[in-house]
Amino acid sequence: MSYTIGIDIGSTTSKCILLDSQRIIVAKALVQAGTGTDGPARAYGKVLKEAGLKREDIAYIMSTGYGRASFEEADANMSELSCHAKGVYRTMPDIRTIIDIGGQDAKVIRLNDKGSISNFVMNDKCAAGTGRFLEVMANILQLEVKELESYALRAKEPVKISSTCTVFAESEVISQLSKNVDVSDLIAGICGSVASRVAGLAKRIGIQNQVCMSGGVAKNGGVRGSLERELGTEIFYSEDAQYMGAYGAAIFASEKV
Numbered sequence: 185m186s187y188t189i190g191i192d193i194g195s196t197t198s199k200c201i202l203l204d205s206q207r208i209i210v211a212k213a214l215v216q217a218g219t220g221t222d223g224p225a226r227a228y229g230k231v232l233k234e235a236g237l238k239r240e241d242i243a244y245i246m247s248t249g250y251g252r253a254s255f256e257e258a259d260a261n262m263s264e265l266s267c268h269a270k271g272v273y274r275t276m277p278d279i280r281t282i283i284d285i286g287g288q289d290a291k292v293i294r295l296n297d298k299g300s301i302s303n304f305v306m307n308d309k310c311a312a313g314t315g316r317f318l319e320v321m322a323n324i325l326q327l328e329v330k331e332l333e334s335y336a337l338r339a340k341e342p343v344k345i346s347s348t349c350t351v352f353a354e355s356e357v358i359s360q361l362s363k364n365v366d367v368s369d370l371i372a373g374i375c376g377s378v379a380s381r382v383a384g385l386a387k388r389i390g391i392q393n394q395v396c397m398s399g400g401v402a403k404n405g406g407v408r409g410s411l412e413r414e415l416g417t418e419i420f421y422s423e424d425a426q427y428m429g430a431y432g433a434a435i436f437a438s439e440k441v
């Protein structure tokens with residue numbers, strides 16, 4: 185049996201997937217620590233342990249993500265654009281537009297009917313419209329980022345956040361809190377702010393149905409819902425959205441074997 189591994193080393197998290205020779209997922213791990221930390225080694229160690237395997241049992245390791253070049257165990261590395269496209273196309277072959285929002289960037293990737301990338305646009309210059317924006321706001325609200333969704337979904341009248349800059353938006357949120365606005369309405373506004381930034385990015389290259397989200401922010405139903413309204417289309421989402429890059433890397437690895 186030839187096993188392969190895909191590891192996605194992001195700015196915020198490390199994701200690892202181990203496939204068997206039938207390309208079935210044998211083990212997966214997500215560690216809340218990304219490049220420049222021991223997160224990648226921990227994610228890698230976890231999948232080996234879960235599968236009961238050793239390094240020498242693995243035929244090929246492909247790394248991807250922001251920190252992909254720094255993982256010495258890898259046999260090769262590939263861009264996260266290619267790996268997300270591969271992972272999504274394998275999981276949902278009808279997808280033609282991927283909206284990937286990670287810890288410090290956002291990308292919109294268009295696929296053709298063979299799953300190849302036909303166009304893409306990205307924001308890696310500004311924290312607004314990325315997971316970092318949500319982390320900063322969660323911190324002010326003394327919440328975990330994963331708690332934002334349930335608040336956002338309870339909102340009745342989302343508060344519009346008008347500052348596009350994260351630093352100014354932070355002051356705006358603090359000022360709203362001091363006015364005792366409803367926290368759910370405020371959080372829905374925060375999710376809406378991420379969605380409208382990313383929708384602006386998507387509109388630059390145009391979207392084609394079907395549309396899906398990948399990356400960690402896809403887990404937030406508040407952002408997904410706002411994006412659906414902004415773009416006027418349904419957004420598909422898999423429970424494994426955050427693993428799409430690692431999954432694609434593992435498939436590329438298995439194609440090398």
Ligand code: ADP
Nearest residue numbers: 194195196197286287288315330399400401403
């Ligand atoms: P990267 O690959 O850049 O490290 P990820 O795609 O793993 O980033 O996404 C990380 C981001 O996902 C975090 O900044 C956070 O905003 C968001 N996130 C992570 N876990 C959750 C969760 N359980 N619910 C909502 N958002 C989450």
